[in-house]
Amino acid sequence: MAQEVRVNPADVMPQVLGRYSPVVVDRGEGIYVWDIDGKRYADFTSGIGVVNTGHCHPRVVQAIQEQAAKIIHAQANIFAHEPMMQAAVELTATLPATLNQVYFTNSGAEAVESAVKLAKMATGRPAVIAFRGAFHGRTHGAMSVTSSRVKVRAHYEPLMPSVYHAPYPYVFRSPYKGRAEDADLAYFAELEQMFDQLVMPDDVAAILMESVIGEGGYIVPPARWVQNVRRLCDEHAILLVMDEIQSGMGRTGKMWGFEHYDAVPDIMVVAKGIASGMPVSAVVAGRQIMDKWAPGAHGGTYGGNAVGTAAAAATLRVIRDEGLVGNAASRGRQLRDGLLAIQADYPVIGDVRGLGLMLATEFVTPDGSPNPDAVRRVIESCFEENVLLLTCGTYDQAIRIVPPLVVDAGQIDEFLEVYRRAVAAL
Numbered sequence: 001m002a003q004e005v006r007v008n009p010a011d012v013m014p015q016v017l018g019r020y021s022p023v024v025v026d027r028g029e030g031i032y033v034w035d036i037d038g039k040r041y042a043d044f045t046s047g048i049g050v051v052n053t054g055h056c057h058p059r060v061v062q063a064i065q066e067q068a069a070k071i072i073h074a075q076a077n078i079f080a081h082e083p084m085m086q087a088a089v090e091l092t093a094t095l096p097a098t099l100n101q102v103y104f105t106n107s108g109a110e111a112v113e114s115a116v117k118l119a120k121m122a123t124g125r126p127a128v129i130a131f132r133g134a135f136h137g138r139t140h141g142a143m144s145v146t147s148s149r150v151k152v153r154a155h156y157e158p159l160m161p162s163v164y165h166a167p168y169p170y171v172f173r174s175p176y177k178g179r180a181e182d183a184d185l186a187y188f189a190e191l192e193q194m195f196d197q198l199v200m201p202d203d204v205a206a207i208l209m210e211s212v213i214g215e216g217g218y219i220v221p222p223a224r225w226v227q228n229v230r231r232l233c234d235e236h237a238i239l240l241v242m243d244e245i246q247s248g249m250g251r252t253g254k255m256w257g258f259e260h261y262d263a264v265p266d267i268m269v270v271a272k273g274i275a276s277g278m279p280v281s282a283v284v285a286g287r288q289i290m291d292k293w294a295p296g297a298h299g300g301t302y303g304g305n306a307v308g309t310a311a312a313a314a315t316l317r318v319i320r321d322e323g324l325v326g327n328a329a330s331r332g333r334q335l336r337d338g339l340l341a342i343q344a345d346y347p348v349i350g351d352v353r354g355l356g357l358m359l360a361t362e363f364v365t366p367d368g369s370p371n372p373d374a375v376r377r378v379i380e381s382c383f384e385e386n387v388l389l390l391t392c393g394t395y396d397q398a399i400r401i402v403p404p405l406v407v408d409a410g411q412i413d414e415f416l417e418v419y420r421r422a423v424a425a426l
């Protein structure tokens, strides 16, 4: 039927959507999508890191269909229900024992808003420290803690007050002199200095960080820096809130990004990959923190939706049963090695970075500046060969490569051939 309704998207969809491709999609399966004319594309965006189980995984589809036929809206303040509880059990089973209660929400931004509110309530403190270059969403509170690019915040002021931004260790472009291996110490010193210049630690409810910066450029912080932030939080009874929205659900080759650093957060937010594309997100924390949230102090109509959480429970089971975290690690190594080989031949790629299947290549001009023009041309060339990619970074200086975690070795090899041709054509 879809073929009969040929609407120009621009007639009915506002330009604020800013679509990355002209594709009008019809269906998806695994790493592929098909447009309404039947043309196939390899989706190396995963719908912005969402379809980790691949498009329309049969077990997720079945869970959605079965639940939709039973009850769709089992409002969480009125009823408890099996899908929500099963999703919570499956989710907490992947986490340290200290993260044992789950509050379901509907989007990443809503989960971030909720986590900030929870941290304020649990500590009785007003302020939040977030990091420069981070992205946490587009609602007013989430936008206030975001600084990946000014466009997200511009012309919306006033924003939420008492938000302080510290530098995140983007070591590839570190302004600090000295050994690159010690750059994290300089970044950490700047964070500590905020307590001398800007805000008293006992006014800070939370330090909020992405375990790997996503939209802001796929930036992996040194483990020592994350551990130092964790220690700082402990010293001052500040809650560490980890945003695993883009980096979680197996994407980095571990179930959660924070596992790479041996630093467990007090509160975690998850969205995107949690339900394979159904609008589900969650705040996870220990009971002693959640108990500070009195009944009615927070809420929402749709959080914990029965169909969405059925999809979440199925997604978590698929990730476990199909070993997708391990696949992300091994296919990630293959992809990284291939990208490094391309970089060795083409210095226009200044940096290959990321973890697991959350990888990016940053493009540079001969003087080392960000090169968004090269990024645009490589993405266009790949699109000509039916491969979909997205940018990231404040200047669109990097291309993120985030296939579904079900991707196989042959598909990675095919992608690398396309990518090499695109870079060579610059």
Ligand SMILES: Cc1ncc(COP(=O)(O)O)c(C=O)c1O
Pocket: 048, 107, 108, 109, 110, 112, 135, 136, 137, 138, 210, 214, 215, 243, 244, 245, 246, 247, 271, 272
């Ligand atoms: C790390 C991170 N946090 C929060 C969000 C916001 O999620 P949503 O778009 O579902 O509101 C995103 C979305 O890209 C994200 O990558």
